[in-house]
Amino acid sequence: MFLEARARVEAILREATGEEDVLLADGGDHADLASTVAFGLARKRRQAPARIAQDLATDLAGRLEPDGIAVAATGPYLNFTFGPAYLAASVRAALAPGYGALPPGTGRVVLEHTSANPNGPLHVGHIRNSVIGDTLARAFRKAGYPTEVQYYVNDMGRQIAIVVWGMDHLGLEPGEGEKPDHYTARVYVAANRRLEAEPEITAEVDALMRQVEALDPATVKKFREAVASCLDGFRSTLADLAAPHDRFVHESDFLRIGDMERLLARFERRPEAHRDEVFWIDLSAHGIENRYVLRRSDGTSVYAARDLAYHVWKGRNADRVIDVLGADHKLIGASLQAALRMLGEVAPEIVFFEFVSLPEGSMSTRAGKFVSSDDLIAETRRRALEEVTARRPELSREEREAIARSVARAAIRYDIVRVSPEKATVFDWTTALDFERQSGPYVQYAHARACSILAKAGAWSEAFEYGSPHEVALAKQIARFPALVQQVVGELRPHLLATYARELADLFNTFYHFEPVLRAAGTTRDSRLTLVRAAQNTLGEALETLGIDALASM
RNA sequence: GGGCCUGUGGCUUAGCCCGGAUAGAGCGCCGGGCUUCUAACCCGGAUACCGGGGGUUCGAAUCCCCCCAGGCCCGCCA
Known part of the structure; x- marks a missing residue:
């Protein structure tokens, strides 16, 4: 829904200002989207930016209301906030298998x-x-x-x-x-x-x-x-x-x-x-x-x-x-x-x-001076198995080994992809073997928690009523996934996917901590279960795109 | 010598292309939280003259110029 909502705001803002570039950006803490067009218009109209923003907000409010988008001027900034209808539509969309897929592109890609x-x-x-x-x-x-x-x-x-x-x-x-x-x-x-x-x-x-x-x-x-x-x-x-x-x-x-x-x-x-x-x-x-x-x-x-x-x-x-x-x-x-x-x-x-x-200098195959990927994988699996064994002693060795393989791959892939490509890095065993925060296993863990709730939920029906800040923040992050996929292929910057998945996991974990799901009742319980399902699906799709297994249990 | 990339809290890093509202995050440090849906978790706190200096702009981590530091490239190698 995010792509649609953004396109709608952009079109209406263009119409209202006559500007080609309406300077629409992420609203951060203030809003879902924010525009700074008022600064540019100030010179042309010879009015104060805050005055222009205020006038635009009044003008746009009625036109965006049917879309459930609220607009307000805060000083010179125009802030757009998406409402309940947007949240409901977004969460509903995120329940579908394969969520995040864009309409099929016409072009074929060969990637080496x-x-x-x-x-x-x-x-x-x-x-x-x-x-x-x-x-x-x-x-x-x-x-x-x-x-x-x-x-x-x-x-x-x-x-x-x-x-x-x-x-x-x-x-x-x-x-x-x-x-x-x-x-x-x-x-x-x-x-x-x-x-x-x-x-x-x-x-x-x-x-x-x-x-x-x-x-x-x-x-x-x-x-x-x-x-x-x-x-x-x-x-x-x-x-x-x-x-x-x-x-x-x-x-x-x-x-x-x-x-x-x-x-x-x-x-x-x-x-x-x-x-x-x-x-x-x-x-x-x-x-x-x-x-x-x-x-x-x-x-x-x-x-x-x-x-x-x-x-x-x-x-x-x-x-x-x-x-x-x-x-x-x-x-x-x-x-x-x-x-x-x-x-x-x-x-x-x-x-x-x-x-x-390497800490001691650059790698060289000819000199035999390198850390092989196989050694990295073996060591990471060993550490992952230790970790799984400590946490899940009741599982069979085969189950623990299967989880360890997935966790190891998650740790390695995430550790590599999270850094933007233009940054030179020094290989570091400590961060490569880290399974906490800002790591692949951390994102996997959020997914597994969601799976665990859903497995224990019994029968429930979909509902889409969200009011608490934690619910809303989570739903809004879920809504951005397709836009993120589009950005990654448009700008060829895969590390954005890593950042996105980690932020989604952060928001899910916070929601998990503050909002009881199974112990809630009625529409609240249904809405939260629906949100958990959407989060689980989105985390799963994001992990899949990162080449990491979305484990149901770990 | 020329070209390209990088320089953001002690460490790792997002933001930079497309300038705006208090520069986000993790590790580490300090202090809290498991009889409650998996604590690989959560909450709070301290820590940043955004390498340095000029400039453009109402406004610069972000754009321009100069400088400093590190990496890479400048093969009848691949």
């Missing part, structure tokens, strides 16, 4: 996230990408966009060649029960040490890269097997995080099927193209001074060329192309966008996130 090189396990930096990407994908689906999530697999780069060389020459065997991506890292780290000690090995790695570019069958097979095994490890980690991909697209495909060559041919006809010792594009018209190299002097292709071919393909299959990339890719991303625009192709919208470092 994670896409880490398969040279070692995903670490706590990589999964910032996964969690941001997956949350956005869930938000897009909620907002009605058919969405395909892709992982772009680098299966022919130097790092993979180093892994393949290591597999061939170092004789390292996978350990008992060792996860394949961790085995890959062991080989990769050892191979890099050998390369540092014996630089002449570089020539052998270069040879591997040339052979794979030339599509030599035996070499291609080796690369593919090394990559596939590491990816199996990734899939398992991503499944633990509930951040799955619909499709894994291999970089080498664009070489093999000829897309990349066809694309390079298109660039060759451009006036911005230059051929000296290398083939490069001049992007200075787009403010990028570095030469954008697409082919090496030995004729082999670079990553950028394959990536361009990939993005052309994505753009032709979607209306919005979204990439989630680390901030170190900003220049590369801007170059990619500029080159695609030059050809009239769809350029991706890119969500950049800043780095996650």
